Amino acid sequence: MSKHLKPVFLLGMMGSGKTTYGKKLANRLQRTWIDLDQAIESDTGLSIPSLFQRGEEHFRFEETRVLREIVSKSGLVISCGGGTPCFHGNIEWMNNQGTTIYLQMPPKAIWSRMKSNAGDRPLLAGLTEEQQLEKLEQLHTAREPFYAQAKHIVSGLSVSVKLLEDVLVYDNQA
Numbered sequence: 001m002s003k004h005l006k007p008v009f010l011l012g013m014m015g016s017g018k019t020t021y022g023k024k025l026a027n028r029l030q031r032t033w034i035d036l037d038q039a040i041e042s043d044t045g046l047s048i049p050s051l052f053q054r055g056e057e058h059f060r061f062e063e064t065r066v067l068r069e070i071v072s073k074s075g076l077v078i079s080c081g082g083g084t085p086c087f088h089g090n091i092e093w094m095n096n097q098g099t100t101i102y103l104q105m106p107p108k109a110i111w112s113r114m115k116s117n118a119g120d121r122p123l124l125a126g127l128t129e130e131q132q133l134e135k136l137e138q139l140h141t142a143r144e145p146f147y148a149q150a151k152h153i154v155s156g157l158s159v160s161v162k163l164l165e166d167v168l169v170y171d172n173q174a
Helices: 016-031 036-044 048-055 056-070 090-097 107-120 131-149 161-168
Strands: 007-011 033-035 077-079 101-105 152-155
Touching: 007 090, 016 033, 016 077, 016 161, 033 036, 036 048, 036 056, 048 056, 056 090, 077 090, 090 101, 101 161, 107 131, 152 161
Parallel strands: 007 077, 007 101, 033 077, 101 152
Antiparallel strands: none
């Protein structure tokens, strides 16, 4: 009988590398990678901006519902949305389900990494560059207490697939 592999949840601010490293880690471990936002869009038939137009609370409800449904599959590597851990008890739930890894990045580093397409992000759309950085700093301050509850915290400035794999070996997940 094969061992049920617990999910790996990558957490952090938008632009912190969750998608990039989620894909690479899943490939290295021969697991399935899921981008939670893409799973939400596929499940609801609506884009993330369209869901946000119905209100953030509506989006967060759908996000939590889809997150909890997809985890029934074994061994997923899930790149979560930036706010996922902050609502509906999701951080506690994810910690109970598998391994949570926070890719920690300072807001200025995130903004410099993503400023060319920051307007595509629903929470930053329509803001000036100065307002985008200010918004990222506010989001970071509000979300940090949730991110800090992750089982593992890794610097997004020096993250590597090998480092993430080592975290999972430590957690008996690889």
